[in-house]
Amino acid sequence: MRRIDLKKANAARSNTIRDINRQIVLNYVRELGPISRAAIARETALQRSTISLIVDELRVVGLIEEVSGESTGGRPPSLLSLRTVDAVAIGVDLGTVKTVMASSDLAGRVLEQEEFPTDPDVKKTLEKIVDCSQRLIGKTRGAIEGIGISVPGVVDPESGNLYVPHFNWRNAPIAETLTQATSLPVSMDNDANAAALAELWFGRPEIREVRDFILVLVEQGVGTGIVFDGQVYRGEGGTAGEFGHMTIGTGAPVECAVGSRECWEAFASERSAVARYQKLARSNGDDVSFSAVMDLALKGERNARAALKETARYLGIGIANLIQGLAPEAVIVGGPIARVWPVIVEDLKASVDSSICRGFPSTPILDSTLGSEPTLMGALSLVLASKFASAPVA
Numbered sequence: 001m002r003r004i005d006l007k008k009a010n011a012a013r014s015n016t017i018r019d020i021n022r023q024i025v026l027n028y029v030r031e032l033g034p035i036s037r038a039a040i041a042r043e044t045a046l047q048r049s050t051i052s053l054i055v056d057e058l059r060v061v062g063l064i065e066e067v068s069g070e071s072t073g074g075r076p077p078s079l080l081s082l083r084t085v086d087a088v089a090i091g092v093d094l095g096t097v098k099t100v101m102a103s104s105d106l107a108g109r110v111l112e113q114e115e116f117p118t119d120p121d122v123k124k125t126l127e128k129i130v131d132c133s134q135r136l137i138g139k140t141r142g143a144i145e146g147i148g149i150s151v152p153g154v155v156d157p158e159s160g161n162l163y164v165p166h167f168n169w170r171n172a173p174i175a176e177t178l179t180q181a182t183s184l185p186v187s188m189d190n191d192a193n194a195a196a197l198a199e200l201w202f203g204r205p206e207i208r209e210v211r212d213f214i215l216v217l218v219e220q221g222v223g224t225g226i227v228f229d230g231q232v233y234r235g236e237g238g239t240a241g242e243f244g245h246m247t248i249g250t251g252a253p254v255e256c257a258v259g260s261r262e263c264w265e266a267f268a269s270e271r272s273a274v275a276r277y278q279k280l281a282r283s284n285g286d287d288v289s290f291s292a293v294m295d296l297a298l299k300g301e302r303n304a305r306a307a308l309k310e311t312a313r314y315l316g317i318g319i320a321n322l323i324q325g326l327a328p329e330a331v332i333v334g335g336p337i338a339r340v341w342p343v344i345v346e347d348l349k350a351s352v353d354s355s356i357c358r359g360f361p362s363t364p365i366l367d368s369t370l371g372s373e374p375t376l377m378g379a380l381s382l383v384l385a386s387k388f389a390s391a392p393v394a
């Protein structure tokens with residue numbers, strides 16, 4: 001049973017049950033739409049009259065719309081689906097190399113997308129984010145309801161304080177400035193947390209049934225987003241999930257973000273895979289990208305495949321530690337590396353199996369279905385998930 005947090009407990013309001021029912025109907029439409037009122041009634045055991053009332057409210061606030069189904073002779077049946085004609089969210093995927101921005105509809109479909117190099121000067125980057133937001137807002141006929149930002153750093157959910165180690169940005173007023181410039185609410189979170197939220201709401205269908213899972217985000221570093229009981233676990237000051245810096249061994253091919261050669265990310269990040277490839281191929285050029293190594297591996301090039309398989313082995317050792325400590329129902333691996341899943345999956349799973357002490361049930365390890373930029377979907381989810389997690393009616 002869940003312990004009641006007295007600090008957060010509110011006296012139950014008379015419309016609490018109505019709010020919950022509204023959320024249930026909205027999420028049935030989101031996951032199963034187009035769907036009829038009768039089908040929702042069958043699935044939920046809610047009364048038809050209750051459903052009709054809720055549907056009317058959700059239509060008025062523009063969350064769902066009525067569409068015509070296939071006719072089986074008579075009048076085509078009226079079905080409900082998420083209203084997806086206009087953009088409702090803007091996502092800012094702030095990365096250490098580039099920043100990707102997009103607008104999306106309620107279902108998370110990207111409608112417009114732009115990108116630019118991230119400037120180490122936070123003021124310059126912020127100017128570009130403001131400009132791009134205004135362009136994206138100008139391009140939509142609908143009303144943007146909020147902006148979500150995913151950052152490669154720590155965001156304190158209470159104070160909003162921000163720290164991005166790569167650029168040494170501390171407490172830069174990103175959210176405040178963007179709110180002032182656009183008059184929109186802005187929410188910001190760590191990139192792996194945001195990607196985990198995206199997996200929870202827009203990821204694999206299997207994950208909808210899962211309450212506890214871990215997203216391992218492999219990029220320049222390695223980050224993890226932890227979901228417990230259907231909620232992203234942030235920890236004190238938003239610093240949970242820094243497993244990228246757990247000690248895995250000695251003599252890693254590269255240094256971690258803070259200069260250690262013993263951390264998981266020094267063994268399992270994109271940078272480590274590139275370093276392994278360069279060593280095997282005896283190439284000292286700095287210009288080999290992780291993307292190029294993946295392309296070579298997919299074409300069957302021996303050194304690139306070996307570099308990725310070795311990286312997958314270390315990824316597996318870290319994942320085995322997480323499974324033993326946290327016992328999630330599933331582990332998802334996300335980031336560009338998901339593109340070479342067929343190359344790495346066997347070595348990854350074999351490494352997890354051999355690193356886990358016998359007797360533990362095996363945990364499914366899945367590749368992310370959110371594409372090579374799960375953090376962009378994460379940024380959008382910071383706006384979209386709040387609409388589905390509670391459906392306030394104006």
Ligand SMILES: [Zn+2]
Pocket residue numbers: 244245246256257258259260263
């Ligand atoms: Zn480290």
